[in-house]
Amino acid sequence: MVALDRPTLRLNPNQGRRLRAGTPWVYSNEIAMQPEYRQFPPGGLVAIEGDDGTRFGTFMFNPHSLIAARRLDRDPAAMIDADWLRGRLREAIALRERVCDTPFHRLVHAEGDRLPGLIVDRYDDVAVVQANSAGMDLLTPLLVEAITALLPLRAVVARNDSPARRQEGLAENVALLVGEDARAEVTEGGVRFPIDPLGGQKTGWFFDQRPNRDRVAALAHGARVLDVFSHVGAFGLRCASSGAREVTLIDSSAPALAQAEAAATSNGLAGRMQIRRGDAFDTLAALTGERFDLVICDPPAFAPSRKDADAGLRAYGRMARLAAPLVAPGGFLFVASCSHHAPLEAWSAQIAQGLHRARREGRIVFTGGAGPDHPVHPHLPETAYLKAQLIQLL
Amino acid sequence: MVALDRPTLRLNPNQGRRLRAGTPWVYSNEIAMQPEYRQFPPGGLVAIEGDDGTRFGTFMFNPHSLIAARRLDRDPAAMIDADWLRGRLREAIALRERVCDTPFHRLVHAEGDRLPGLIVDRYDDVAVVQANSAGMDLLTPLLVEAITALLPLRAVVARNDSPARRQEGLAENVALLVGEDARAEVTEGGVRFPIDPLGGQKTGWFFDQRPNRDRVAALAHGARVLDVFSHVGAFGLRCASSGAREVTLIDSSAPALAQAEAAATSNGLAGRMQIRRGDAFDTLAALTGERFDLVICDPPAFAPSRKDADAGLRAYGRMARLAAPLVAPGGFLFVASCSHHAPLEAWSAQIAQGLHRARREGRIVFTGGAGPDHPVHPHLPETAYLKAQLIQLL
Numbered sequence: 077m078v079a080l081d082r083p084t085l086r087l088n089p090n091q092g093r094r095l096r097a098g099t100p101w102v103y104s105n106e107i108a109m110q111p112e113y114r115q116f117p118p119g120g121l122v123a124i125e126g127d128d129g130t131r132f133g134t135f136m137f138n139p140h141s142l143i144a145a146r147r148l149d150r151d152p153a154a155m156i157d158a159d160w161l162r163g164r165l166r167e168a169i170a171l172r173e174r175v176c177d178t179p180f181h182r183l184v185h186a187e188g189d190r191l192p193g194l195i196v197d198r199y200d201d202v203a204v205v206q207a208n209s210a211g212m213d214l215l216t217p218l219l220v221e222a223i224t225a226l227l228p229l230r231a232v233v234a235r236n237d238s239p240a241r242r243q244e245g246l247a248e249n250v251a252l253l254v255g256e257d258a259r260a261e262v263t264e265g266g267v268r269f270p271i272d273p274l275g276g277q278k279t280g281w282f283f284d285q286r287p288n289r290d291r292v293a294a295l296a297h298g299a300r301v302l303d304v305f306s307h308v309g310a311f312g313l314r315c316a317s318s319g320a321r322e323v324t325l326i327d328s329s330a331p332a333l334a335q336a337e338a339a340a341t342s343n344g345l346a347g348r349m350q351i352r353r354g355d356a357f358d359t360l361a362a363l364t365g366e367r368f369d370l371v372i373c374d375p376p377a378f379a380p381s382r383k384d385a386d387a388g389l390r391a392y393g394r395m396a397r398l399a400a401p402l403v404a405p406g407g408f409l410f411v412a413s414c415s416h417h418a419p420l421e422a423w424s425a426q427i428a429q430g431l432h433r434a435r436r437e438g439r440i441v442f443t444g445g446a447g448p449d450h451p452v453h454p455h456l457p458e459t460a461y462l463k464a465q466l467i468q469l470l
Numbered sequence: 471m472v473a474l475d476r477p478t479l480r481l482n483p484n485q486g487r488r489l490r491a492g493t494p495w496v497y498s499n500e501i502a503m504q505p506e507y508r509q510f511p512p513g514g515l516v517a518i519e520g521d522d523g524t525r526f527g528t529f530m531f532n533p534h535s536l537i538a539a540r541r542l543d544r545d546p547a548a549m550i551d552a553d554w555l556r557g558r559l560r561e562a563i564a565l566r567e568r569v570c571d572t573p574f575h576r577l578v579h580a581e582g583d584r585l586p587g588l589i590v591d592r593y594d595d596v597a598v599v600q601a602n603s604a605g606m607d608l609l610t611p612l613l614v615e616a617i618t619a620l621l622p623l624r625a626v627v628a629r630n631d632s633p634a635r636r637q638e639g640l641a642e643n644v645a646l647l648v649g650e651d652a653r654a655e656v657t658e659g660g661v662r663f664p665i666d667p668l669g670g671q672k673t674g675w676f677f678d679q680r681p682n683r684d685r686v687a688a689l690a691h692g693a694r695v696l697d698v699f700s701h702v703g704a705f706g707l708r709c710a711s712s713g714a715r716e717v718t719l720i721d722s723s724a725p726a727l728a729q730a731e732a733a734a735t736s737n738g739l740a741g742r743m744q745i746r747r748g749d750a751f752d753t754l755a756a757l758t759g760e761r762f763d764l765v766i767c768d769p770p771a772f773a774p775s776r777k778d779a780d781a782g783l784r785a786y787g788r789m790a791r792l793a794a795p796l797v798a799p800g801g802f803l804f805v806a807s808c809s810h811h812a813p814l815e816a817w818s819a820q821i822a823q824g825l826h827r828a829r830r831e832g833r834i835v836f837t838g839g840a841g842p843d844h845p846v847h848p849h850l851p852e853t854a855y856l857k858a859q860l861i862q863l864l
Contacts, residue, residue, distance in 0.1 A: 098826035150831075170800060171862055174689060175835060188833045190864070295568060406564060420814075421851065428848035432492035437544075439582045439845035441569060443854070444838050451833035454822035454861065457815065460837070467848065468565055470584070 084123040084152075085113065085137065085145070092126040099455040100147035100187060102135065107144055114139045118245065119210030123152040136192060136211025140245045146192035146209060161215065161222040164191050169226060172198075175448035180262045182283045187459060188451035193240070196223070197283060199260035201230040204273045205253070208240040220253050231255030233273040239380070250274060265293055266317045269310070269339050277331055280308035284446035284462050285374065285412065291442060291466060292372060292410050293318040299369035302326070302402060304356045309336030309349075311372045311410075316345040320370075324350045326359045360398035367404040379415035388415055389426050396430025400438075403469040409438070412464040420463050427465060442466040478517040478546075479507065479531065479539070486520040493849040494541035494581060496529065501538055508533045512639065513604030517546040530586060530605025534639045540586035540603060555609065555616040558585050563620060566592075569842035574656045576677045581853060582845035587634070590617070591677060593654035595624040598667045599647070602634040614647050625649030627667040633774070644668060659687055660711045663702070663733050671725055674702035678840035678856050679768065679806065685836060685860060686766060686804050687712040693763035696720070696796060698750045703730030703743075705766045705804075710739040714764075718744045720753045754792035761798040768858075773809035782809055783820050790824025794832075797863040803832070806858040814857050821859060836860040 087095075091106040102124060107113070116122070122137040124145055134154045135145035148156055168189045172181055183203065184196035193209025203223060207213040213236075220232050232254035236246070252258055252274060260271045262281045269281055289311055296315035303312035306325035313336070316323045323345075327333055333351050340346040352359065356375065373395050379388025392413060403409050409431075413423050424443070431438050446462040453459065481489075485500040496518060501507070510516070516531040518539055528548045529539035542550055562583045566575055577597065578590035587603025597617060601607040607630070614626050626648035630640070646652055646668060654665045656675045663675055683705055690709035697706035700719035707730070710717045717739075721727050727745050734740040746753065750769065767789050773782025786807060797803050803825075807817050818837070825832050840856040847853065 098822060167800070167864060171833075171835070190831065190833075406561070424848070424851055428492060428851075431848055437584065438848055439565075439584075440848055440851075440854075441565070441842040441845050443846070448835040448860075451835050451862065452837070454818070454825055454832055454834055457818055457822075457834075460834075466842075468845065470561060 082121050082123050082134070082153075083116070084125055087124065087126050089127045092130065092132070094455075095124075095132050096126075096130070097455065100190075100192065100453060101143050101456070102145035104139075104142055104144035109139075113137075117214075119212070119214045121148075121156055121211075125152075136209060138210040138244060141210070141243070146187070146211065148190070148192065148211070156215070158218045158221045158225075161218050162226060164189065165222050165226055168196075171451065172449055178263065180264060180283070181286070181447075181449040183449070185450045187453040187456055190453075193244075194219070198227075199262055199271050199273075201228060202233070202255075202258050202260040202271070202273065203227070203229050203231070204233045204235050204258075206235055206238055206241075207246075208238055208244065210244055210246060213246055216253075224254060229254065231258040231260075233258045235273055265290065265314050267313045267339070267343055269308070269313070270342075280332060280335055281310055284414075284450050285310065285464075286449075287447040288410070288412065288444070288464050288466075289314045292370065292408075295370055295408055296320040299407075300367075301370045301372070302363070302368040303372045304360060304399065305373060305375040306336060307332045307374075309333075309339065309351075311374060312336070312349065313339055313343065313345065315370065315372075316340070316348050317343065320348065322348055322350070324352060324368075326352050326354055326356055328353065328355055357394065357398060360395070360402065363402055366402055367407075368402055369404055369407040370410070371399050371403050371407070372410045373399050374410070374412040377415040378413070379417040382417050385417040389418055389422055392418065392423055393426035393430040393433075396427045397433045398430075400431050400434035400436040400469060403436070405470060407469055408441070409467045409469055410464065411467070412462065414462050416458070416461045418463065423463055424465060427467070431467070431469070436469050438467045438469040440465055440467050476515050476517050476528070476546075477510070478519055481518065481520050483521045486524065486526070488849075489518075489520075489526050490524070491849065494584075494586065494847060495537050495850070496539035498533075498536055498538035503533075507531075511608075513606070513608045515542075515550060515605075519546075530603060532604040532638060535604070535637070540581070540605065542584070542586065542605075550609070552612045552615045552619075555612055556620060558583065559616055559620055562590075565845065566843055572657065574658060574677070575680070575841075575843040577843070579844045581847040581850055584847075587638075588613070592621075593656055593665050593667075595622060596627070596649075596652055596654040596665070596667065597621070597623050597625070598627045598629050598652075600629055600632055600635075601640075602632055602638065604638055604640060607640055610647075618648060623648065625652040625654075627652045629667055659684060659708050661707045661733070661737055663704070663707070664736075674726060674729055675704055678808075678844050679704065679858075680843075681841040682804070682806065682838070682858050682860075683708045686764065686802075689764055689802055690714040693801075694761070695764045695766070696757070696762040697766045698754060698793065699767060699769040700730060701726045701768075703727075703733065703745075705768060706730070706743065707733055707737065707739065709764065709766075710734070710742050711737065714742065716742055716744070718746060718762075720746050720748055720750055722747065722749055751788065751792060754789070754796065757796055760796055761801075762796050763798055763801040764804070765793050765797050765801070766804045767793050768804070768806040771809040772807070773811040776811050779811040783812055783816055786812065786817055787820035787824040787827075790821045791827045794825050794828035794830040794863060797830070799864060801863055802835070803861045803863055804858065805861070806856065808856050810852070810855045812857065817857055818859060821861070825861070825863070830863050832861045832863040834859055834861050
């Protein structure tokens with residue numbers, strides 16, 4: 077990829093305000109789109125300049141995407157090769173060495189690590205790569221070269237089946253890129269959990285909630301715990317491992333609960349864990365009269381897209397209204413949202429309303445998001461999708 | 471205080487939407503103000519009902535305050551006595567027993583602990599009380615009775631000299647209420663710091679930043695650290711204690727720096743700490759060319775009131791622009807705001823803009839606020855005044 081071959085796209089007149097302010101994205105309507113641009117290979121490298129000639133750097137360009145260009149480098153002539161990727165990866169690794177205490181974490185968090193659309197999760201010596209932009213799809217071979225040069229990896233997997241990929245017009249692609257066996261195990265707070273990155277389901281251990289699991293597990297000793305929308309039971313397993321008296325997991329997915337059950341057994345926690353399959357809302361309603369010291373509600377995204385935003389927000393309120401009565405006085409409710417279209421203020425107002433409708437008073441002990449292995453680009457605060465609150469009910 | 475003697479105030483027609491939704495405050499324009507209400511003693515107890523007869527509970531009423539009534543209890547006939555206060559305090563203590571690992575913390579956080587306007591900080595066996603509402607001023611003797619019955623306190627101090635008090639029309643009042651000597655010592659992360667709650671200055675150890683100090687100190691080993699707006703040097707002392715190579719404190723207050731210097735000496739950290747008096751903005755500008763591994767900017771409120779909001783927000787941006795060039799590549803910038811009138815989104819946009827103007831890229835590793843000993847009422851999210859970001863610069 078020689079910089080001299082790189083086409084230069086121009087912005088429309090008076091566009092580029094966000095770029096000038098520091099945002100690394102260009103929307104398609106900001107570009108003075110020429111017919112030939114439409115023929116550019118999705119994800120190819122371009123330089124972008126303003127109609128006044130200001131040069132904004134090197135971008136990956138996808139003519140079929142709403143976010144048409146994503147900045148890789150402020151230098152319009154930057155060579156984007158394995159060396160360049162090694163530099164970015166070194167920075168990503170260096171951050172995790174400072175803020176993570178185990179080799180189980182998100183190693184690359186897309187724009188937060190100046191690698192637009194690229195996600196890499198690390199399970200010690202196994203890396204799982206998601207390329208959510210056409211450009212990162214093209215760069216994957218170079219990335220594999222760079223990452224295996226920097227870390228002692230036994231296996232690298234491409235796990236390209238996210239909704240974000242479909243929005244970019246990219247095909248699904250799940251493959252073992254390096255190594256012979258990608259199966260791995262997460263160790264977190266005393267719990268061991270098997271990971272199969274090539275399995276039929278996506279990896280069930282979400283690193284973004286790691287600090288929140290620490291926070292919740294610290295309250296679990298001796299507690300009766302309800303983990304609704306438990307998925308594979310990460311919160312519940314951590315609570316049981318931290319000395320919870322009794323943990324009930326509820327989820328609608330039989331395969332997720334089967335993984336939870338296997339992990340409960342292999343961690344010697346099965347005696348204190350109950351696993352119930354069912355619709356979370358129905359089960360919350362059916363549990364009326366029960367009291368738990370700790371109730372965890374970490375649902376799938378209720379507002380994954382803009383059109384779902386209102387209904388999704390209301391669903392969080394309904395969840396809080398149904399969960400609050402199950403919390404013993406002095407107990408804790410943990411709620412989270414991974415919806416991109418549920419801004420913190422509106423979301424927490426819904427949670428507050430849910431508590432009020434349940435006629436419960438409470439106090440927010442913690443509000444926050446993902447851990448430090450999920451860094452956020454300063455000009456893209458909206459990409460910090462995870463919100464969480466820990467609320468003590470009175 | 472007999473509930474039967476309690477006057478009942480009515481809301482204006484169609485008012486009470488926020489009360490009905492769960493907010494514990496009533497603004498003066500919401501109340502159907504009768505001439506005699508103006509004569510009520512500030513802080514006296516009232517019941518409040520809607521024009522439809524809905525009863526909202528027991529409130530403290532101050533006819534001279536914009537927030538005219540603050541809810542104490544949902545029961546309109548609740549007896550507000552030492553027993554009642556003991557109940558609320560028990561809840562406050564129980565929370566801290568769950569989430570704090572030392573007896574140095576905020577013990578009562580006003581509405582977050584359902585004690586409107588009341589702040590109590592605990593320095594082991596010394597409690598420092600601030601009554602920021604007329605009602606809590608009246609209740610202070612009962613409060614002292616209740617708190618000394620629950621905790622083994624050697625001294626209780628009233629430290630009533632906050633701006634919030636002036637807004638309520640209350641006089642300043644700093645007094646030793648219980649005991650003979652209120653001097654105490656905070657121990658935090660290996661640092662010991664003397665506290666004199668009756669001293670000329672306010673207590674310089676702010677508990678709200680405790681978890682942020684933990685976070686920053688964890689990055690300090692071997693680092694060259696700059697602590698701007700250092701006040702008594704809490705961040706810098708923690709960094710030095712955590713193995714920083716060199717810590718520079720900058721503040722404009724000679725008395726604050728004198729306390730910092732004494733603490734550096736008594737903690738055996740003076741050899742690695744430099745203390746410089748000066749205007750923070752000027753000093754940041756004058757340090758051009760220097761590089762630090764960690765720069766901390768925890769200024770006093772730039773936007774304490776609504777009229778300062780715009781200028782205050784811009785000051786945070788200027789601060790970030792001046793601080794960013796001093797951070798070594800791969801180093802960290804910690805910024806905070808204790809302004810009530812700097813909402814997170816607008817504030818973090820200013821920080822991002824400051825970095826961009828300094829031509830530095832970065833990634834936000836942490837966004838958050840005060841620790842769990844500063845609980846927030848679910849319907850008063852705006853009272854969570856403290857915002858903080860930890861940003862790695864590249």
